[in-house]
Amino acid sequence: MLLTRTNRSWAAVAAALLLAGCGGASGLGLSSEDNNPEVLGKAMAMMAAPREARPVNVTGKPLGFFVTRGKHKRTLIAFDLAGKKELWRHEGDIRSKVAVGREFLVYRSGEKQLTGLDVTTGKPMWQKAITGEFLGLNADAIKAYYVVKQATGARPTWALVAINGKTGAPLWTETAHGQLGVPAASRGLVFSPFMSQWLVVMNATTGKQLTRIKGVDEQISFVDPMGGEVFFGSKFGVFMLDKKAASGKRAESTYGSAKLPKFIRGTYYWNAFDPIQTRYTAYDRNRILWRAHAGKDKLQFEDDQVVVHTYRFLFAFDAETGALEWAYTNPREDVIGSVHSGKAIGLVSMDGAIRALDPKTGKKIYETKIKEQLVGASFDVEGWSPHDAIAKQMSTVQALVAISRDRDRRFDDVKRFAISALANLPGGSATKDLLAVISDKRTPPKIYDAAVDAVIKRREPAGLPYLVKALEVKYDFIKGTKPVAVGVVARAIYGLRGKKLPTKLAGRAARGLLMQLRSPQTELGDLVGVIRALGVVGNGKELGPLRGMLLAYRANPAFSEQTATVNATIDVLLANGGPLERETVAYVANDGHTEPAIATYAKQALQQTALAAGGK
Amino acid sequence: MAHVRMKSILGQLAGVVAAVALMTNGALAAPKNKKKAKAKPRPPTISVAQAMKDLGSSNVSKAVIGAKRLGLGKDAKALNALLDRLALGAAPRVLAAALHAVAKHGAPRAHDTIAPYLGYRDSRVRAAAVTAMGAIKGPHTIKPVLAALRDGNKDVRAAALKVVEKRKIRRAVEAILALMKKGDEATAPAFAVMANPNMARMVGELIGKAPNAIVARTLGLILLRPSFKPESARVEVVKALGKVPGTDAVEQLSAYLEAIPEKPPRKSRMVAQKYLEARLGGGQ
Numbered sequence: 001m002l003l004t005r006t007n008r009s010w011a012a013v014a015a016a017l018l019l020a021g022c023g024g025a026s027g028l029g030l031s032s033e034d035n036n037p038e039v040l041g042k043a044m045a046m047m048a049a050p051r052e053a054r055p056v057n058v059t060g061k062p063l064g065f066f067v068t069r070g071k072h073k074r075t076l077i078a079f080d081l082a083g084k085k086e087l088w089r090h091e092g093d094i095r096s097k098v099a100v101g102r103e104f105l106v107y108r109s110g111e112k113q114l115t116g117l118d119v120t121t122g123k124p125m126w127q128k129a130i131t132g133e134f135l136g137l138n139a140d141a142i143k144a145y146y147v148v149k150q151a152t153g154a155r156p157t158w159a160l161v162a163i164n165g166k167t168g169a170p171l172w173t174e175t176a177h178g179q180l181g182v183p184a185a186s187r188g189l190v191f192s193p194f195m196s197q198w199l200v201v202m203n204a205t206t207g208k209q210l211t212r213i214k215g216v217d218e219q220i221s222f223v224d225p226m227g228g229e230v231f232f233g234s235k236f237g238v239f240m241l242d243k244k245a246a247s248g249k250r251a252e253s254t255y256g257s258a259k260l261p262k263f264i265r266g267t268y269y270w271n272a273f274d275p276i277q278t279r280y281t282a283y284d285r286n287r288i289l290w291r292a293h294a295g296k297d298k299l300q301f302e303d304d305q306v307v308v309h310t311y312r313f314l315f316a317f318d319a320e321t322g323a324l325e326w327a328y329t330n331p332r333e334d335v336i337g338s339v340h341s342g343k344a345i346g347l348v349s350m351d352g353a354i355r356a357l358d359p360k361t362g363k364k365i366y367e368t369k370i371k372e373q374l375v376g377a378s379f380d381v382e383g384w385s386p387h388d389a390i391a392k393q394m395s396t397v398q399a400l401v402a403i404s405r406d407r408d409r410r411f412d413d414v415k416r417f418a419i420s421a422l423a424n425l426p427g428g429s430a431t432k433d434l435l436a437v438i439s440d441k442r443t444p445p446k447i448y449d450a451a452v453d454a455v456i457k458r459r460e461p462a463g464l465p466y467l468v469k470a471l472e473v474k475y476d477f478i479k480g481t482k483p484v485a486v487g488v489v490a491r492a493i494y495g496l497r498g499k500k501l502p503t504k505l506a507g508r509a510a511r512g513l514l515m516q517l518r519s520p521q522t523e524l525g526d527l528v529g530v531i532r533a534l535g536v537v538g539n540g541k542e543l544g545p546l547r548g549m550l551l552a553y554r555a556n557p558a559f560s561e562q563t564a565t566v567n568a569t570i571d572v573l574l575a576n577g578g579p580l581e582r583e584t585v586a587y588v589a590n591d592g593h594t595e596p597a598i599a600t601y602a603k604q605a606l607q608q609t610a611l612a613a614g615g616k
Numbered sequence: 617m618a619h620v621r622m623k624s625i626l627g628q629l630a631g632v633v634a635a636v637a638l639m640t641n642g643a644l645a646a647p648k649n650k651k652k653a654k655a656k657p658r659p660p661t662i663s664v665a666q667a668m669k670d671l672g673s674s675n676v677s678k679a680v681i682g683a684k685r686l687g688l689g690k691d692a693k694a695l696n697a698l699l700d701r702l703a704l705g706a707a708p709r710v711l712a713a714a715l716h717a718v719a720k721h722g723a724p725r726a727h728d729t730i731a732p733y734l735g736y737r738d739s740r741v742r743a744a745a746v747t748a749m750g751a752i753k754g755p756h757t758i759k760p761v762l763a764a765l766r767d768g769n770k771d772v773r774a775a776a777l778k779v780v781e782k783r784k785i786r787r788a789v790e791a792i793l794a795l796m797k798k799g800d801e802a803t804a805p806a807f808a809v810m811a812n813p814n815m816a817r818m819v820g821e822l823i824g825k826a827p828n829a830i831v832a833r834t835l836g837l838i839l840l841r842p843s844f845k846p847e848s849a850r851v852e853v854v855k856a857l858g859k860v861p862g863t864d865a866v867e868q869l870s871a872y873l874e875a876i877p878e879k880p881p882r883k884s885r886m887v888a889q890k891y892l893e894a895r896l897g898g899g900q
Contacts, residue, residue, distance in 0.1 A: 475766075475768060476766045477765075477766050477767060477768050477773070477798075478765070478766050478791055478794045478795065478798070479766070518732075518735040519735060520735055520736065520737045520739070520742060520767070520768070520769075521768050524737070548732055551703070551704055551705040552705045552711075552732060552733070552736065553705065553737070554705050555705050555706050555707050555710075556705075556707065556708055556737075556738070557707070558708075558737070558738070587704075591704070592674050593674060593704070593705065593706060593707075
């Protein structure tokens with residue numbers, strides 16, 4: 001017998017658990033038939049028809065359940081999102097996420113107790129003691145399910161317990177000698193992740209195991225009923241529960257995995273085996289929000305998109321290519337709860353702001369606020385589709401800039417991503433924004449480096465006006481002005497070689513570069529970039545100043561130690577100049593006052609360019 | 617010999633000479649005013665030829681000595697040699713010495729050779745270039761000196777302030793006041809030398825905004841200037857000085873009392889005496 005079923009009183013459940021702990025009856029065992037498509041098909045045939053896309057709760061309204069800050073006593077606020085009004089408040093020692101049924105909601109209250117509330121009034125309906133270590137709970141329309149671990153005997157035992165959502169009365173219990181994860185229930189079946197390897201499919205009424213799926217090439221760490229379907233999987237990807245799921249293999253299943261940047265910490269759903277994730281924690285601030293359906297031969301994310309929520313920021317990515325579709329930054333506070341209703345991305349932030357975004361555009365389509373500091377949020381919002389007209393919107397570029405300039409030091413990887421995303425955006429304003437990040441003294445070194453890299457790699461002629469503007473800032477000790485990132489700007493201009501640049505603007509760039517070339521405040525290391533950039537936009541005007549510079553500094557030991565600057569000067573003179581420049585370099589190469597390292601380079605450069613000219 | 621060799625190279629490299637025109641601007645041309653040079657012969661103790669030879673040496677110390685010697689006279693050949701050296705580059709110490717020597721000549725034709733060195737990366741060279749530029753009379757040399765007041769290096773600014781002091785460049789007043797606030801000591805003599813009563817009042821307004829030592833010294837130097845009048849303005853300066861906290865003001869008041877005889881009696885002196893007694897007596 002693979003499953004032990006009980007349908008007795010609570011005391012009997014405890015006794016059964018004790019027995020199981022003593023090595024008595026075995027529940028979910030290691031040996032069982034796995035991955036039988038026929039049996040899975042039969043089990044799925046037992047499923048009730050999918051509900052229409054609307055909230056589970058009896059009011060039919062999209063509801064948010066928000067938990068306020070507090071050490072022991074916290075307040076649970078039920079909020080009607082459609083009506084933008086609070087429905088009720090309930091005070092309690094709330095230690096888990098709430099699970100919502102049709103007429104009830106349930107949460108873990110205190111260390112060893114569950115509390116059931118009337119979903120319409122918030123009034124307590126029942127309280128039940130739990131035995132063992134609480135590992136998580138869930139609910140369907142009429143029942144609640146929770147998992148506990150008993151460690152009293154030689155071997156620990158896990159139990160999945162079904163109770164009546166309105167009364168708290170126990171309905172059945174299944175035990176196992178392996179770790180059970182938080183289950184999910186939908187359309188008359190219960191789905192229980194087991195030992196990170198199996199998904200056990202059970203009859204919700206009886207608790208009887210119907211079949212199970214073994215993950216062959218991927219762990220099973222979550223199960224998530226959504227939009228009438230059931231999905232399961234791991235942090236790597238999502239399987240859809242259909243007949244093909246019986247293979248247990250990605251390739252043969254309706255499986256999907258979004259291509260995402262490396263910094264993403266979020267997962268497709270909470271880990272069913274991590275007790276911490278049953279509470280409101282930082283895991284709720286790092287999530288991947290998605291909807292999906294069966295595609296031609298794989299899982300198809302809705303609109304080919306997943307939305308990543310990481311603390312205050314949301315990014316929508318093309319699931320196939322990983323390309324950024326939009327970015328959103330939440331003002332000031334972390335988003336502590338997020339949900340995908342199918343039509344909207346719901347967000348609740350720590351300061352009580354409630355917002356919704358259009359999944360397609362990232363634009364705000366809903367906004368309201370409750371005056372509370374919140375620590376957690378749960379939702380019952382299936383199908384919720386708000387459409388407020390909100391004038392104040394932030395574009396993706398603005399959001400990326402805001403992210404990249406954010407003062408919060410937790411988000412360096414996100415900022416680096418935002419900067420790299422900016423680098424790929426067309427148009428000149430991204431150059432301007434990146435320069436602002438570079439110019440900001442408070443920018444952390446890693447972000448600075450990323451921004452420098454991005455501005456150089458952009459090679460975007462539309463950004464030239466901003467590069468020129470940066471060059472036109474003159475050092476002035478009295479005014480306290482000084483140009484910033486001259487070297488970066490110069491390298492960015494050098495990166496535009498080969499691109500068609502407006503003559504007037506190129507002329508301005510050359511003048512700016514010459515000014516920085518002549519400024520003693522320009523860092524020696526930056527001069528190399530300035531000289532090379534002059535070679536690109538100088539249009540001959542650079543030759544005179546560069547000849548002068550070569551002669552003036554050829555005998556300066558400081559330049560002999562850092563030859564790159566003089567070497568670049570020689571290179572540009574020989575590349576862009578004529579006989580006059582060659583003669584100047586030849587003089588520098590042969591005159592005894594020239595620093596030896598510079599003379600050597602000048603000789604080599606003359607030889608190489610002579611050979612190249614001969615070759616031509 | 618080095619000079620001869622350099623001349624020879626320059627002869628061959630007509631193009632190079634043209635290339636460095638930015639710096640030389642006639643530095644290699646023969647002096648136009650030969651008669652004038654002959655009319656005022658320099659002391660025979662200076663061997664221009666030897667100094668020119670030294671300047672062309674690869675030995676930096678020797679070249680520096682050569683440059684210094686070439687600045688001692690007004691010989692056009694000496695100036696030519698200096699300008700040649702500057703046009704073709706040298707070690708920073710040599711450049712600085714050459715620029716100081718050029719400054720002593722004060723020749724307008726040195727302008728274009730000096731100009732690029734105003735932006736030289738070695739601050740010693742830059743400061744020397746400011747001095748050399750400031751030594752050339754004419755309004756066209758004021759702008760670069762004023763620009764040097766905004767240099768990031770204190771020594772360069774000090775050199776510019778020295779020129780301002782020497783030439784009493786009033787256009788520099790605003791910049792000097794700003795530099796006073798930033799603590800540049802060289803501002804005091806530069807400002808004091810040209811201060812009128814209104815300008816003295818401006819310094820008084822810097823009490824608490826600029827370092828006390830600089831404000832006190834500026835006011836003290838203004839007071840010591842015989843041309844600073846009228847007496848009522850001196851009294852105001854003394855009063856302003858009396859408001860400057862710290863020992864610097866005491867020193868300046870003492871210096872004023874020492875410098876001005878008791879008779880004929882001067883009200884500013886009496887006020888200064890009163891302030892000093894109050895300070896030394898434990899008053900304010």
